[in-house]
Amino acid sequence: MKRSTFSLIAGSALLSGSTVATASAQSYPSKPVVLISWSAAGSPMDIMEREIAKLAPKYLGQPAVVEDRTGGGTANAIADMLSSPPDGYTVLGVTDALIVALNSTFKDQFKLDQFDFIGQLVGDPYVIAVRAASPLKTFADLVKAAKTSNLTIAGAFAVSNKSLFAQNVAATVGFKFQWVPYDGSSTATVAALGGHVDAECANVSEVASYVRSGEFRVLAVSTAEPIDALPGVPTFAALGHKNLTTAQWRGFAVRTGLPPDVRAKLVAFTKQVAADADFKSYCAEQNLVLAYADPVVLAKTVASGDATVRKLLASGIGSQ
Amino acid sequence: MFDGLLGGFGHILTPEYLALILAGSALGIAAGATPGMSSAGAVALLIPFTFTMDAIGSLALLAAVYTGAQYGGSISATLLNTPGTPESAVITFDGYPLTQQGKAGKALTALILAGLVGGLFGTAVLIVAVVPLAKEALRFGPPEFFALAVFGMTVIGSLMYGGLVRGLAAGALGLLLTVIGQDPISGVSRYTLGTTQLLSGIPLIPALIGLFALSEAFNLTIKREQTVTLTSVSTRHEWASDWGELRMWFKFMLVGAGVGLFIAVHPGGGATVASLIAYSVARQLSRRPALFGKGAIEGIIAPEAADKATVGAALIPLLGLGIPGSATAAVLIGAFTLHGIEPGPLIFKAHADIVWGLFASLFIANLFVFGLGFVGIPLFARITLIPRKYLIAGIVVLCFVGSYANGSSMVSVFMTLAFGIVGFAFKRAGIPIPPVVLGLVLGPLLEVNLRQSLMIGGGNWLVLVESPIALVIYALAIASVVAPWLLARRRRSDDDEIALHAAEALS
Numbered sequence: 001m002k003r004s005t006f007s008l009i010a011g012s013a014l015l016s017g018s019t020v021a022t023a024s025a026q027s028y029p030s031k032p033v034v035l036i037s038w039s040a041a042g043s044p045m046d047i048m049e050r051e052i053a054k055l056a057p058k059y060l061g062q063p064a065v066v067e068d069r070t071g072g073g074t075a076n077a078i079a080d081m082l083s084s085p086p087d088g089y090t091v092l093g094v095t096d097a098l099i100v101a102l103n104s105t106f107k108d109q110f111k112l113d114q115f116d117f118i119g120q121l122v123g124d125p126y127v128i129a130v131r132a133a134s135p136l137k138t139f140a141d142l143v144k145a146a147k148t149s150n151l152t153i154a155g156a157f158a159v160s161n162k163s164l165f166a167q168n169v170a171a172t173v174g175f176k177f178q179w180v181p182y183d184g185s186s187t188a189t190v191a192a193l194g195g196h197v198d199a200e201c202a203n204v205s206e207v208a209s210y211v212r213s214g215e216f217r218v219l220a221v222s223t224a225e226p227i228d229a230l231p232g233v234p235t236f237a238a239l240g241h242k243n244l245t246t247a248q249w250r251g252f253a254v255r256t257g258l259p260p261d262v263r264a265k266l267v268a269f270t271k272q273v274a275a276d277a278d279f280k281s282y283c284a285e286q287n288l289v290l291a292y293a294d295p296v297v298l299a300k301t302v303a304s305g306d307a308t309v310r311k312l313l314a315s316g317i318g319s320q
Numbered sequence: 321m322f323d324g325l326l327g328g329f330g331h332i333l334t335p336e337y338l339a340l341i342l343a344g345s346a347l348g349i350a351a352g353a354t355p356g357m358s359s360a361g362a363v364a365l366l367i368p369f370t371f372t373m374d375a376i377g378s379l380a381l382l383a384a385v386y387t388g389a390q391y392g393g394s395i396s397a398t399l400l401n402t403p404g405t406p407e408s409a410v411i412t413f414d415g416y417p418l419t420q421q422g423k424a425g426k427a428l429t430a431l432i433l434a435g436l437v438g439g440l441f442g443t444a445v446l447i448v449a450v451v452p453l454a455k456e457a458l459r460f461g462p463p464e465f466f467a468l469a470v471f472g473m474t475v476i477g478s479l480m481y482g483g484l485v486r487g488l489a490a491g492a493l494g495l496l497l498t499v500i501g502q503d504p505i506s507g508v509s510r511y512t513l514g515t516t517q518l519l520s521g522i523p524l525i526p527a528l529i530g531l532f533a534l535s536e537a538f539n540l541t542i543k544r545e546q547t548v549t550l551t552s553v554s555t556r557h558e559w560a561s562d563w564g565e566l567r568m569w570f571k572f573m574l575v576g577a578g579v580g581l582f583i584a585v586h587p588g589g590g591a592t593v594a595s596l597i598a599y600s601v602a603r604q605l606s607r608r609p610a611l612f613g614k615g616a617i618e619g620i621i622a623p624e625a626a627d628k629a630t631v632g633a634a635l636i637p638l639l640g641l642g643i644p645g646s647a648t649a650a651v652l653i654g655a656f657t658l659h660g661i662e663p664g665p666l667i668f669k670a671h672a673d674i675v676w677g678l679f680a681s682l683f684i685a686n687l688f689v690f691g692l693g694f695v696g697i698p699l700f701a702r703i704t705l706i707p708r709k710y711l712i713a714g715i716v717v718l719c720f721v722g723s724y725a726n727g728s729s730m731v732s733v734f735m736t737l738a739f740g741i742v743g744f745a746f747k748r749a750g751i752p753i754p755p756v757v758l759g760l761v762l763g764p765l766l767e768v769n770l771r772q773s774l775m776i777g778g779g780n781w782l783v784l785v786e787s788p789i790a791l792v793i794y795a796l797a798i799a800s801v802v803a804p805w806l807l808a809r810r811r812r813s814d815d816d817e818i819a820l821h822a823a824e825a826l827s
Contacts, residue, residue, distance in 0.1 A: 041367040042654010050371075050658075068364075071727060073502065075516035104507060109516055150778035158507030180775050181505055183768070186643045186650075190587045193641065194458030197776060209642060213665040285660060 028088055028262045029062040035252075036092045037068045038077035044205065044286070048122070048250060049093050051282045052273050059272045060265070073105060074098075082114055082255050088262035091118075094253045097161055099305045103313055104159045112306060115253045118263065119270030120298045122283055123247030123291035124203040126165045126222040127230070128153070131193050132215055139219040139239055142199060146175035154180045154188040154197040161248055164312045165222070166201040171315070172241050192216075203248055204229055208287040222246050229287045247289060251298060267295055325447065328676030332684065337380055340373075341681055344381040345688040348388020349696075353396045355529045356722025358405045359389030359591075360647040367655055375659035375674050380681035382655050383631075386648050387685040390591070390627050391435045391693055398427050398620065399703045400715055402533035406761070407591035407627045409528050410599045413754050414612065414619035416536075421615055424701040426558035430617050431624050432693040434573045438625030439686035441577040442584075442632025446639075447679050451665070453585055454640020460586040462772035463784050467793035468583070469765040472593060474800040475600035476755045486751045494759020497522050498767065505771045517731045524592075526723040526732040527760060530739025531753050537715040538744040540708055557697055572602055572618040573625040580626030584633035590646045591630040592761050598626030604800050613754065632682060638663050639675060 035053055037046040049066045056064035069077040077092060084090035094117070102112050128142065136142045145151050155162040158181040170177050180197050182188035185206045192200035193215060200207075208229045210216035218233045224245050226235060236244035252270055254263070273279050274292035283290045293301065332338070344366075351362035363382050370378035393405030398415030411431070418427040445453070476491045500511045501521025512518040560566035576598040583594035602622035603612045612619050634645030635652075642664030644650035656663045661671050668675060706714070723736035746753055770784075777783025785791060 040651065040654065041364050042651060042657055044657075046654070047657055071520070071729075072516040073519045075519065076729075079516070105502065105509070105519065106516070108514060150776075152776050158503065158505055178775050178778070180772055181507075182772075183504065187588055190458060190637075190641070190643055191461065191772075194461055196461030209662050209664045209666060215665070 028259075028265060029060055031089065032062055033060065033064045033088070034090050035064050035066045036077050036081055036090065037066055038070065038074040038092070038094075039068070040070050041068050045093050045095070045250070047286075048282075051279060052121075055273050055276055055279065056269070058276075059269050074101065075106060075109060078106070078110055081253070082110065084255065086255055086257040086259075088254065088258050088266055090254070091266065092253050093250065095161075095250045096248055096302075096305050098253070099302060100159060100161050100164060100309050103306070103309045112302070114256060116256045116258065116263070116295075117251060117253050117298045117302055118266050118295055119274075120249045120251035120291060120293035120301065121270065121274050121279075122251075122288040123249050124205050124288055125227070125247040126162065126201060127204055127207055127218045127233075128166070128169065128199055128201055128220055129192065129207050129211075129216045129218045130199045131195055132217055133195065134198070134217065136198065136219065137217075139234065142219055143173055143175050145198065146170075146177050151175070151177040151199070152180050152197040153177050153199045153201050154182055154191045155201040156185045156188055157181055157183070159313070162201045162203075164309060165244075165246070167312055167315075168308070169201075169236070169241075169244060171312075172244055204289075205287040223289070227289070247291065249291065249293070249298075249301065250288075251293070324672065324676045325679060327673065328678075328680035329683075331376060331673060331677045332380060332680040337377060337681070338684070340377055340381045341384040341685050342688050344384025345388040345685055345692055348385035348390075349392035349395070349689065349692060350388075351385065352389030352392025352394075352408075353404045354392075354722055355396065355402050355404055355533055355718055356525055356724075356726040357389075358525060358647070358726075359386050359393070359407075360651050361726065362386075362389045363648050363655075364651045367651070367658070370655060371658065375656075375661060375671075376677040376681075378655055378659065379652075379674065379678045380685075382652060383678060383682050384685035384688065386652070387439060387628070387631055387682065388689050388692075389648075390439075390631060391432065391624075391689050394431050394435070394620070394624055394627070395428065395693075395700050397532075398431065399424055399700060400533065400711075401536040402715060402718065403528050406524050406528060407595045407630075409532065409592070409757050409761075410595045410623045410754075411620050412532050413599065414614070414616050417613070417615035418617065418620070419704055423558070423615070424704050425556045425697060427617065427620060428693075428697045428701055429557045429559060430569060430621050432690055432697065433569065434576065434621040434624040435628045435693070436686060436690040437570070437573040438577040438580060438628035439631060439689070440683070441574070441625070442581055442629035443679065443682045443686060444632075445581055445629075446632035446635055446682070450636050450640050451668075453636050454665075457585045457587065457637050457641070457645075459789065460588075461787070462769040462776060463787050463790045464793065465586075465588055465765060466769035466773055466784060467787075467790035467797070468589070468593075468597070469762045469769065471793050471797040471800065472597050472600060472762045473758060473766070474797050475596060475603065476758055483750075486749075487755050490746065490751050490753065491755035491759045494756040494761075495763045495766070497527075497756075497760060498763030504764070504768045505775075517729070521764070522760070523727060523732055523735065524760060525726045526735040527739045528757065529719050529723050530736040530741075531743040531756060533715055534719045534736060534740025535743025535747060535753070537712050537719070538740060539747055540712050540715075543708075556701075557694070568618065569621055572605070572621040575601060575605060576622030576625030576627075577629040579622070580629030581633045583626070584630035584645045585636050587637045587641075587643045587645050588765075591627050591634070591648075593765065594630050595623035595627045596758060596761060598622045600800060604803055613752070628686075635678075635682075639667055640665060642667075 035049045037049050039045045053064040053066050069080050081090050081092035130136045153166050163179050185202055188200050191197045207216050218230050220236050221233050223235050351357045362385050393408030394411045396402040396404040397408040397411035401412050401416040403409040415427050502519050560569050579598040579601050580594045583589035602618050603609045606618050634649040637643045637645045638649045720733055723732040726732055773783050
């Protein structure tokens, strides 16, 4: 509480603060930039930030340091970033999980307009997957099963972008299911592999290796076109549900009120990273879809994501 | 397989790697012994230092830290009633009473031996059966985990030295505390007072440090005598007094190792749950269950062996499925990924040399930890000789530094202080503290798995008893409640036979 109050005060004192910041903006960056990861060392976000940090000397002329600020269900990292001075030296790696959290868990702590999204780098599409031995062979089988039985779909957390995507699928196609939340994607995968639930809703990067080893079958993927990582898997769009073309995006956010030239340097850096050959090979390795979006496009993604999340949350989650 | 293992040893047996494993073992013991630094925390902290190493070196170092930390936690639990890691909380139940009786040397000797047996057992099973066991682990779903948690709760029966009502009340308090935080099923915030600090619930480590260590420091200040009377202290290595006792030690090492393996192979179990269940099983199999909580050596041997067996066991689902079997294994996934290795069934084809190198380094790390721990016993045990006033100050400093390091915030420090006061009050009122821990550890397991079971079963409670595995576990739970009572009735004649039957039923 204290931290977010402080950041609000800092935000309202923006005018006086920015004059100081502008003076130093000519030489930005003159010291290492801190990239905050809200999840632990070795997590997907941490690894992506470390890949990007390697490119900082090349494009920013200064090193970048990755700091893992875990705890409080990402609140600690968010509070740290929002309470930092608006000088461009503190950048937070974010995903659209933030939009869900701002509308649910962190409703009273943080507001969307405190964030300035400076660029999207990658997208991780969603899938509905079942274990190899499952009687559900196609997406149509799953829909049929949902009409005759208590269809269970597992995934990370009670209210998450995965639970909302699954809910969106059900609402679009017109079936009912029971969301079974787990404390992360890996435990949800155990439940699906072990046949304790009927299916799992996950991201492509999380299931790709199980698909390759023949343990998982993906029924549908949320990309516009079929992807190499999932050969022979139909897209939701091809199944007639174009509005289910989406992906969990990852990018960077800073607090509002950065001097324009500092912000421009960070925006340019994000764009340079997306075009870098090393970063491209990292994406391929991790089964991520390189999907750069500039702040203008990203702002639209955030706004429409926010609207979808609000609509879905209003209609009730995990109801049977 | 032997070719692979030989290759792994061939790769690892170079001065550089051995130095890394030795350093990792020593670091791990030190980190584990420090309250607030769990093995998962120690491994996470070291990961950034491994960025520049090659994959085998980095995994060898981290595996050694993991192995060492599991042992280090038990040293401070035994000597100072301060669980260095969450999984060593159970060691305080009987380890600290042993220290108070002047048997620190013996307790530490038994622990290091149990650790070696458990660790080697876990590693051996990992090497022999990683792929089939990883598949087997998938059969454990929410109903089975719920049954396991129910079984774990029955251990309260052995810890109610304050009487039935006080024991149950303490257990209930532990369970109630786990209600705080975000509802795992609906996502609603419960009793978080509108802050984000309590969203992930009462953090286990500050609670443990407060309940055991800080409360004991308070307790020492009002006592007049030294922790142990100086004349009767054993700080030397002390083995079992005769062959009969040594056989008993080994029996409980194997029981503990078996339990640890069984729990940790199933993702979602973890080392803390494994050590608690091993304690419960050990009490059932012991010929003197009444001694548990008052200094039963088998009460530290079984959990320690279980705890160390979880190191290898937690790697079974990690390597076989790409899914971690413990919190520390979850952190290790990051180390694999950093080197571009994807844990999972394909790892044996794509990176066989790294897997075998990891297996070999686990073996060596177990031997190194044993060696370091063995040599260090007289040194560690001398802690009990430190004058009380310095000891108290030292514990208090460790408590607060440890809890701050754990959460990087003052909130965990205040949490430790609050739990320290509660623990002290409990001690004065004769309320046992271990049941609180049982509730804290098993509460989330009970809640989440019960609710997941019901969701899967469409609201039908029968889903809980439809699984044969769950039924077996419930039968063991009932036996664990009824057996002590039966034992008390038939103690003189059939004591051994019952223990034997129970052992057979479990094996």
